[in-house]
Amino acid sequence: MKNYFIFIFLNFVCFAFGQTAEEFYKNGFEKQESQDYLGAISDFNSALEIEPKKVQVYYLRGLAKYKLEDYIGAINDFNMALKLNQSARQSYYLRGLAKYKLNDYKGALTDYNTAIKFYPANGGAYYNRGLLKVYLKDYKGAILDYDKAIKYSKKNRAFIYTNRGIANQELNNFEGACLDWKKAIELGDANSEELIKKYCK
Numbered sequence: 001m002k003n004y005f006i007f008i009f010l011n012f013v014c015f016a017f018g019q020t021a022e023e024f025y026k027n028g029f030e031k032q033e034s035q036d037y038l039g040a041i042s043d044f045n046s047a048l049e050i051e052p053k054k055v056q057v058y059y060l061r062g063l064a065k066y067k068l069e070d071y072i073g074a075i076n077d078f079n080m081a082l083k084l085n086q087s088a089r090q091s092y093y094l095r096g097l098a099k100y101k102l103n104d105y106k107g108a109l110t111d112y113n114t115a116i117k118f119y120p121a122n123g124g125a126y127y128n129r130g131l132l133k134v135y136l137k138d139y140k141g142a143i144l145d146y147d148k149a150i151k152y153s154k155k156n157r158a159f160i161y162t163n164r165g166i167a168n169q170e171l172n173n174f175e176g177a178c179l180d181w182k183k184a185i186e187l188g189d190a191n192s193e194e195l196i197k198k199y200c201k
Contacts, residue, residue, distance in 0.1 A: 021050035025057055028064075037064040055085045063094060071098040089118035093125050100132060108132060123153030127160055134167055142167045158187035165195065174199055 028043030044061040047054060062077030078095035081088045096111030112129040115122055130145035146164035150157060165180030178200035181192035 021047045021054065024050070025054070025060075028057070029060065032060060032064055035067075037067045040064045041068075053084055055081050055088055058084070059088060059091055059094075062091070062098075066094060066098055069101075071101045074098045075102075087118070089115060092118065093122060093128075096125070097128060100128070105132060105136065121152045123149045123151070127153065127156075127163075130160075130167070131163065134163065134170070137170075139167045139170045143171075158184045158189035158192075161187065162189050162192050162195070165192065169195075169199055 024043045024047035028040040028047065031037075031043060032040035041061055041064050044057050044064070047057050048061075051057070058077045058081040062074045062081065065071075065074040065077060075095055075098045078091040078098070081091045082095075092111045093115035096108045096115060099105075099111060100108040109129065109132055112125050112132070115125040116129070119125075126145045127149035130142040130149060133139070133142035133145060143164055146160050146167065149160045150164070153160060161180045161184035165177040165184065168174075168177035168180060178196060181195050181200070184192040185196075
């Protein structure tokens with residue numbers, strides 16, 4: 001009978017801790033949604049103290065740190081998420097963004113490539129890889145990535161057209177550049193107006 005009660009007690013404790021970790025996770029998620037990133041990190045820390053192998057919490061804490069420009073901390077959390085689950089594909093993309101911010105362009109490119117390999121319809125990964133390729137002066141490669149970004153992205157398409165226009169302009173394809181900038185204006189990016197004034201007749 002004594003062993004029975006011990007068993008029930010241990011199960012109750014484990015259940016309570018599991019629920020508490022879930023509550024911290026949910027509270028952190030809600031705070032992150034309202035852009036209270038410091039509060040979110042505090043809750044995620046508490047969740048991980050109880051359940052230190054919860055992949056999603058590392059991912060979300062990394063995202064919160066990225067938003068606070070703690071790029072090294074973000075990378076450490078994405079590394080942990082991937083260590084626990086190599087299929088945590090979104091962690092590759094966000095780790096790439098953090099590496100880009102730290103001027104680790106080779107590392108960022110590798111992570112974007114892996115993110116796209118895991119999820120070929122990742123418009124954000126194509127767009128950011130395109131930006132990186134422009135920085136590396138691989139304009140043709142950038143245009144191919146922007147093409148994919150336009151295909152798969154539902155948001156911020158105006159900026160994709162603007163940047164594809166810049167890549168076309170660097171290749172002296174002014175006709176293509178001007179068409180892209182006109183489309184960008186149609187979609188709401190007024191900044192392309194200055195580019196049209198400068199490069200388009």
